[in-house]
Amino acid sequence: MSTEYSTASQGATGLAWLTARGNPFEIGFTLGRHGRRAVHGKLMDSQLWETITGPGYAMQVERMLDTTRRQLPWVLEEIRGLAQGLALPLRDVFAWNCRGDLLASCPDGCTTVILPGDEPCIAHNEDGLPLFDGDAFLANVRPDDQPAFLALCYPGSIPGHTFALTQNGIVQTVNNLRLDNVIPEIPRMVLGRDMLSRTSLDNIVDFLSQAPASGGFHFTLAQHGIPSLYSVEIGGRRTSSIHIETPSVHANHALHHDCRNGNQIVTRSSRDRQRRGSELIAAGVRDPLAILKDTGGDGLPIYRREADDPDHENTLATGIFRLLNDRIEWEVHTPRDRGPIHGTDQSLFA
Numbered sequence: 001m002s003t004e005y006s007t008a009s010q011g012a013t014g015l016a017w018l019t020a021r022g023n024p025f026e027i028g029f030t031l032g033r034h035g036r037r038a039v040h041g042k043l044m045d046s047q048l049w050e051t052i053t054g055p056g057y058a059m060q061v062e063r064m065l066d067t068t069r070r071q072l073p074w075v076l077e078e079i080r081g082l083a084q085g086l087a088l089p090l091r092d093v094f095a096w097n098c099r100g101d102l103l104a105s106c107p108d109g110c111t112t113v114i115l116p117g118d119e120p121c122i123a124h125n126e127d128g129l130p131l132f133d134g135d136a137f138l139a140n141v142r143p144d145d146q147p148a149f150l151a152l153c154y155p156g157s158i159p160g161h162t163f164a165l166t167q168n169g170i171v172q173t174v175n176n177l178r179l180d181n182v183i184p185e186i187p188r189m190v191l192g193r194d195m196l197s198r199t200s201l202d203n204i205v206d207f208l209s210q211a212p213a214s215g216g217f218h219f220t221l222a223q224h225g226i227p228s229l230y231s232v233e234i235g236g237r238r239t240s241s242i243h244i245e246t247p248s249v250h251a252n253h254a255l256h257h258d259c260r261n262g263n264q265i266v267t268r269s270s271r272d273r274q275r276r277g278s279e280l281i282a283a284g285v286r287d288p289l290a291i292l293k294d295t296g297g298d299g300l301p302i303y304r305r306e307a308d309d310p311d312h313e314n315t316l317a318t319g320i321f322r323l324l325n326d327r328i329e330w331e332v333h334t335p336r337d338r339g340p341i342h343g344t345d346q347s348l349f350a
Helices: 024-041 047-053 055-071 073-086 090-096 188-195 201-209 268-282 288-292
Strands: 002-007 016-022 111-115 121-128 137-143 149-153 163-166 170-177 216-223 226-235 238-244 248-250 314-323 328-333 341-344
Touching (some): 016 024, 024 073, 047 055, 047 090, 055 073, 055 090, 073 188, 111 170, 121 216, 121 288, 163 314, 170 314, 201 216, 201 226, 201 238, 268 288, 288 314
Parallel strands (some): 016 137
Antiparallel strands (some): 002 016, 111 121, 111 248, 121 314, 137 149, 216 226, 226 238, 314 328, 328 341
């Protein structure tokens, strides 16, 4: 088992950098050991952890555990390693990775800026629990038999539900959809993790269209050398996939899924961020960081750092991915940085 981690040498971000190698269990163990202090010292004292891991959701968790064991056993092995690295029971850690399937109002927000063109750009604010401010980390994951990838990770969670870049030139960003009346069969985070192992956008969309019912997620997807940008909304065994052909913004509520006119919760923050982002796009703003750091407008801000945020979320990191003709440039900003961590896919996966 190989474990390496240190604060990134670009240093001013306060964002840790972790390298994880090996089989699924070994990768999960490395992620778990790194996140153990934050999970035990912060997360386990929260009401959300107590609710998710409590007896009230035991049957739903067991159903999703059984489906994952049958359909994606390698992801379950990664969660098993994660649990061992965290020194926690598997079912508690698995339940935590089901949180958005169990609670429609789970505090995972996020805003994505989508800029198509000859050299497209996808940029993303990762909004999550304020208690993890400073504890999110970048993981450079090198599986034995799958493509390598870079992903922003939370302590206690598997990769694939924030933003990521894979060795196959795929960019994946993820927004929460708060869907009601879903009977989940598999965790949406398990689906997101599996997507990082796949080699093409078409394969990912086919996989999602055939997946068992899960909670709601929105994926923005791009692949180097392919002009199309995908917006994919899933939940409740329904998948809606469209190509994005004009600059746009996606906050965390469905815009084209069947649920958009009902069976979803659209919070004031999500509605305000969608409106403000669309106003900036309409005004000709094309700097993704200017949009994602915006605190203007009449409503709640896109860039979320207030202690009294009504959705109990703050912006913890911002990822920007530019798919240029000969490379992918990436950068990650955090609220306390004096300059981003940045690089290219070529240097990352050399």
